[in-house]
Amino acid sequence: xxxxxxxxxxxxxxxxxxxxxxxxxxxxxxxxxxxxxxxxxxxxxxxxxxxxxxxxxxxxxxxxxxxxxxxxxxxxxxxxxxxxxxxxxxxxxxxxxxxxxxxxxxxxxxxxxxxxxxxxxxxxxxxxxxxxxxxxxxxxxxxxxxxxxxxxxxxxxxxxxxxxxxxxxxxxxxxxxxxxxxxxxxxxxxxxxxxxxxxxxxxxxxxxxxxxxxxxxxxxxxxxxxxxxxxxxxxxxxxxxxxxxxxxxxxxxxxxxxxxxxxxxxxxxxxxxxxxxxx
Amino acid sequence: xxxxxxxxxxxxxxxxxxxxxxxxxxxxxxxxxxxxxxxxxxxxxxxxxxxxxxxxxxxxxxxxxxxxxxxxxxxxxxxxxxxxxxxxxxxxxxxxxxxxxxxxxxxxxxxxxxxxxxxxxxxxxxxxxxxxxxxxxxxxxxxxxxxxxxxxxxxxxxxxxxxxxxxxxxxxxxxxxxxxxxxxxxxxxxxxxxxxxxxxxxxxxxxxxxxxxxxxxxxxxxxxxxxxxxxxxxxxxxxxxxxxxxxxxxxxxxxxxxxxxxxxxxxxxxxxxxxxxxxxxxxxxx
Ligand SMILES: [Zn+2]
Numbered sequence: 098x099x100x101x102x103x104x105x106x107x108x109x110x111x112x113x114x115x116x117x118x119x120x121x122x123x124x125x126x127x128x129x130x131x132x133x134x135x136x137x138x139x140x141x142x143x144x145x146x147x148x149x150x151x152x153x154x155x156x157x158x159x160x161x162x163x164x165x166x167x168x169x170x171x172x173x174x175x176x177x178x179x180x181x182x183x184x185x186x187x188x189x190x191x192x193x194x195x196x197x198x199x200x201x202x203x204x205x206x207x208x209x210x211x212x213x214x215x216x217x218x219x220x221x222x223x224x225x226x227x228x229x230x231x232x233x234x235x236x237x238x239x240x241x242x243x244x245x246x247x248x249x250x251x252x253x254x255x256x257x258x259x260x261x262x263x264x265x266x267x268x269x270x271x272x273x274x275x276x277x278x279x280x281x282x283x284x285x286x287x288x289x290x291x292x293x294x295x296x297x298x299x300x301x302x303x304x305x306x307x308x309x310x311x312x313x314x315x316x317x318x319x320x321x322x323x324x325x326x327x328x329x330x331x332x333x334x335x336x337x338x339x340x341x342x343x344x345x346x347x348x349x350x351x352x353x354x355x356x357x358x359x360x361x362x363x364x365x366x367x368x369x370x371x372x373x374x375x376x
Numbered sequence: 377x378x379x380x381x382x383x384x385x386x387x388x389x390x391x392x393x394x395x396x397x398x399x400x401x402x403x404x405x406x407x408x409x410x411x412x413x414x415x416x417x418x419x420x421x422x423x424x425x426x427x428x429x430x431x432x433x434x435x436x437x438x439x440x441x442x443x444x445x446x447x448x449x450x451x452x453x454x455x456x457x458x459x460x461x462x463x464x465x466x467x468x469x470x471x472x473x474x475x476x477x478x479x480x481x482x483x484x485x486x487x488x489x490x491x492x493x494x495x496x497x498x499x500x501x502x503x504x505x506x507x508x509x510x511x512x513x514x515x516x517x518x519x520x521x522x523x524x525x526x527x528x529x530x531x532x533x534x535x536x537x538x539x540x541x542x543x544x545x546x547x548x549x550x551x552x553x554x555x556x557x558x559x560x561x562x563x564x565x566x567x568x569x570x571x572x573x574x575x576x577x578x579x580x581x582x583x584x585x586x587x588x589x590x591x592x593x594x595x596x597x598x599x600x601x602x603x604x605x606x607x608x609x610x611x612x613x614x615x616x617x618x619x620x621x622x623x624x625x626x627x628x629x630x631x632x633x634x635x636x637x638x639x640x641x642x643x644x645x646x647x648x649x650x651x652x653x654x655x656x657x658x659x660x661x662x
C-alpha cells in the first residue's frame with residue numbers, strides 16, 4: 098500500500114501489461130497533482146480546511162486560472178519526496194479532506210466557476226480517527242452533492258484511482274484518464290489477498306480487475322484517454338502536462354455550451370447508464 | 377450439485393463447501409449465540425426473527441424474511457427479480473464469477489444480492505430494497521446498482537417513501553470499476569429524490585461496509601441501525617493492518633456510530649417497522 102515500497106526499476110517485459118500500468122501509476126517519479134497545478138494553472142491560491150475539524154493535506158484545493166479563466170481545482174496529492182509524502186499522508190484523505198473538497202466545490206458552484214478534480218490516491222485513509230469522523234458519510238455525501246453542482250465538473254485520473262477514496266472526487270461531466278493511470282474498485286494487492294489468499298499474486302489480480310484506461314474506456318466508464326510520453330509521464334512531465342492542457346481545453350469548451358441545469362442533467366445521464374451489464 | 381432443485385429457495389442442505397459458505401458446516405438443530413454464548417434452538421431463533429430469545433442478540437436475517445417482516449400482512453410486489461449479471465469483466469479467480477453467481481443463486485434462490493419490492497408499510501405505499509448478505513457477501517455490482525436506482529425512480533414517480541436495508545461487504549470486486557460506478561449512479565438518483573423531498577430511510581444491518589456505507593447507506597433522511605451491527609468504511613482487519621494496533625472494544629458497531637454522531641438511532645428489529653411507519657407519518661402526513 099505504501100507508495101514508497103514500489104520499485105522505480107523499469108518493469109521487465111514479461112510482466113502483464115495491466116500490472117506494468119499499476120507500476121507506472123505508482124511510479125515515485127510520476128508527476129502528482131501539484132506538478133500539474135504548477136505547470137497548467139496560474140494564480141493558484143490554496144484554500145484550507147473543512148470548517149469543522151481540520152485541514153487535510155491529502156487534498157489540495159483552491160482557486161486558479163486556466164488560460165486566464167477562473168477555475169477551481171480540487172486534487173488528491175501524494176507528495177513528491179519522503180518529507181512531502183508524510184506531510185500529505187501519502188495522499189490518503191480523511192473525512193475532513195472530503196469535506197473540504199465539497200466545501201470548495203460548492204463555493205465554485207455558487208460563483209459559477211468550473212471545477213477540475215485530480216484523482217490520485219491508494220484509497221481513503223483506513224484509520225480509527227477516519228472511521229470515527231465518518232469516512233463513509235463524507236464520501237457518500239460528496240457523491241450525492243457532486244451530482245447537484247450546476248457547473249462544469251471535469252475529473253482527471255492522473256495516477257491511482259483507488260476505489261471510493263478516489264471516486265469521492267469523481268462525479269464529473271467529463272472523466273479523463275491518463276494512459277498509464279489505473280482506476281479500480283480494490284487494490285490488486287487486497288484483491289489478491291482475498292481471492293488467492295496471497296497478496297503476492299497482485300499481478301494476476303491486476304489483470305483480472307481490468308483497471309487500465311483502455312479497460313475503463315471499453316466498459317464505458319470514462320470519456321477520454323490522455324496519451325503519455327514514451328515510457329510514462331515521469332519520463333517527460335512537461336509533455337504529459339501539455340497533453341493534459343489540451344484535453345482540459347477541449348472539455349471546458351464542450352461543456353461551456355451547456356447551462357447549469359443542462360450540466361446537472363448531462364452528468365446524471367452519464368452515470369445513469371453506467372454498467373449496463375445485466376439481462 | 378445438479379441434483380438440487382433450482383427453484384427452492386429454502387433448500388439449505390449441506391453441499392460442496394467453498395470459502396463463502398463455510399458456515400454451512402454449523403447447520404444443525406442448534407446454534408451457539410455470539411451474544412450470550414448459550415445454545416439456542418434454531419426453531420426458537422426462526423420463530424423470533426433470528427433474535428436470540430435469551431439475550432436479544434441479533435443474528436443476520438435473509439432479505440426475503442426482512443421484506444416479509446416489514447410489509448403489512450407480508451404482502452408485496454417484487455421488481456426485477458430476474459435481473460442478473462452478464463459478467464462484464466469475464467472475471468475468474470479460484471473459480472469463474474459465473475459459477476460463483478450460480479452457486480449463490482442455488483443457496484439463496486435469488487439472482488443477485490438484493491430484493492426490491494413495493495407494498496404497504498403501516499398502510500402507506502413504500503418501496504423497499506433489502507440486501508442479501510449470503511449472496512457473494514451482499515456485494516454490489518451492476519444488478520444491485522440498477523435495482524436500487526430503479527427503486528429510487530419508482531419512489532420518485534409515485535412519491536412513495538423509500539427504505540433500503542443494507543447488509544453488504546461493499547462494492548463487488550468481480551465487477552471491478554463497474555461496481556464502483558454504481559455508487560455514483562445510486563447517489564445521483566438519491567440527489568433527485570432528495571430534491572423532490574421524498575423521504576428515504578436507510579437501515580444499516582450487520583454487516584454494512586465499504587462502498588455501500590460510502591454511498592446510499594449513509595444518505596438516508598434518517599440513518600438507523602440494528603443493535604450490534606458492524607458498520608464502517610474500511611474493514612476492521614484492514615485498519616488493524618494499517619495502524620498495527622488492536623481496535624478498541626465495540627469499534628465500528630452501531631452503538632459506537634451513534635456515539636460518534638453517524639446514526640440517528642439504534643432500533644431493535646422488532647421495533648423497526650413501527651419506527652419506520654412513525655417516521656414516514658411525520659414526513660408525509662398532510
Ligand atoms: Zn444470546
